[in-house]
Amino acid sequence: MNQKGLSVKSVVAIGIGTAIYVILARFTSIPTGIPNTNIEIVYPFLALLATIYGPIVGFSVGFIGHALSDFLMYGQTWWSWVLATAILGLIIGLYSRKLDLEHGVFTGKQMFFFNLIQLIANLISYVVIAPIGDILIYSEPANKVFLQGVTATATDFIAILILGTILLKAYAATKVKKGSLHKD
Amino acid sequence: MHDDKILGYQPGNSFIHHLNATTKLIFLILVSIACMVTYDTRFLAVICLFSLICLKIAGIKWKQVSFVVNFIIVFAIINIIAVFIFQPTYGQDLYQTKHVLISAGYFTVTQEELFYLLNVILKYICSIPLVLLFLLTTNPSQFASSLNKIGVSYKIAYAVSLALRYIPTVQTDYWEISAAQQARGNELSKKAHLVKRIKGTLNIVMPLIFSSLDRIDIISTAMQLRRFGSKKKRTWYVYEPFQLKDYLVTALAFILVLVVVVLWHVNSGRFFNPFR
Numbered sequence: 001m002n003q004k005g006l007s008v009k010s011v012v013a014i015g016i017g018t019a020i021y022v023i024l025a026r027f028t029s030i031p032t033g034i035p036n037t038n039i040e041i042v043y044p045f046l047a048l049l050a051t052i053y054g055p056i057v058g059f060s061v062g063f064i065g066h067a068l069s070d071f072l073m074y075g076q077t078w079w080s081w082v083l084a085t086a087i088l089g090l091i092i093g094l095y096s097r098k099l100d101l102e103h104g105v106f107t108g109k110q111m112f113f114f115n116l117i118q119l120i121a122n123l124i125s126y127v128v129i130a131p132i133g134d135i136l137i138y139s140e141p142a143n144k145v146f147l148q149g150v151t152a153t154a155t156d157f158i159a160i161l162i163l164g165t166i167l168l169k170a171y172a173a174t175k176v177k178k179g180s181l182h183k184d
Numbered sequence: 185m186h187d188d189k190i191l192g193y194q195p196g197n198s199f200i201h202h203l204n205a206t207t208k209l210i211f212l213i214l215v216s217i218a219c220m221v222t223y224d225t226r227f228l229a230v231i232c233l234f235s236l237i238c239l240k241i242a243g244i245k246w247k248q249v250s251f252v253v254n255f256i257i258v259f260a261i262i263n264i265i266a267v268f269i270f271q272p273t274y275g276q277d278l279y280q281t282k283h284v285l286i287s288a289g290y291f292t293v294t295q296e297e298l299f300y301l302l303n304v305i306l307k308y309i310c311s312i313p314l315v316l317l318f319l320l321t322t323n324p325s326q327f328a329s330s331l332n333k334i335g336v337s338y339k340i341a342y343a344v345s346l347a348l349r350y351i352p353t354v355q356t357d358y359w360e361i362s363a364a365q366q367a368r369g370n371e372l373s374k375k376a377h378l379v380k381r382i383k384g385t386l387n388i389v390m391p392l393i394f395s396s397l398d399r400i401d402i403i404s405t406a407m408q409l410r411r412f413g414s415k416k417k418r419t420w421y422v423y424e425p426f427q428l429k430d431y432l433v434t435a436l437a438f439i440l441v442l443v444v445v446v447l448w449h450v451n452s453g454r455f456f457n458p459f460r
Binding site for chain 1: 220223252255256259266267270271274278308311312315319337339340342343344345346347348349350351353354355358378381382385386388389390392393394396397399400401403404407408412413454
């Protein structure tokens, strides 16, 4: 069925995806031992969702999920960081066209490029968008926000590198490979 | 147990509960933007006082919000210390004057810096009570319909309402899976070392994510069968028409924005500068 605008599946994926995002953001950060630096499972999850459902869902879940979880936990949000997370979902979602998880394929080469793209996406989001937004909107000192940005990039990159790759591989493994049926 | 650690709608009977959700949303958005933009101490102080009074009117108890507020206070203090450590001269750069209070090399405390930090604190106090108020007094379905009312596409509004509807369900799933994994010896407490905890968390997160992906398929099929999204518009079961009080509160929000615009001209910029 051809529909204009957002498909029903995307609407539901945004809704349920956001709900999972909020719960993961609330309960699953793992402290690394360095103060204020946690391994967040939400980012690998966002990468998985963006890869399965594409850039629009990636952007929306990043945006609504981040804003909602901030509001529900802190009572306020930092819009610059919300936008950064949304852009992260968007960029990873755009790359999903090159992947074919639906048919159970996730080769070593694809893993490499997926992680290259997510590194670039992290850099754009947390070293460019979030700090500049913080300076413009909240007028905070530049060196503080850039240090925060670099730390976030490093932890998110590592989280997606390890957990994101595992999640994508596991998802691909649940799908049936093309041409895997053959006649005896 | 661990439940209730997320803010949610609490039914009530106050003036604020009876306001239209659209009104509250417009008020929240406009006033938050106004507080975000301005660094005028007088305006921020008035809004602080006003939003605290609103919390009182809505009859919100301390214990309903205490965990969030404690969390925010810790976070705000860390943030303010960080702002100070990274650039103790930021205040004097902003206000273009220098009144030294304590002379200590790099960490010289100036009146300007303290004044800037005071503004940052005020900005925290301004927006938080308003958001708490909105979250605690607004029915999620009405929230979705009000998002649609202010111009957000109804599909996105519906997605938000789905999210709010499913947060408690996913939360229950999460704790069920967690309990099941702990019964099998999955160690998640602080005693376990990092790698073990990451593995333990993955053991919970994987089934949660994959069962939810199935859920997306089921719900979207059900919605497709009911022809969701085939029309350009939809109506909302919980929609309520505007009343006089809604018009008045909306007008107040616009007046507050206007005040910020006026203050911008008076102060010639974002910052109110008492040092000039």
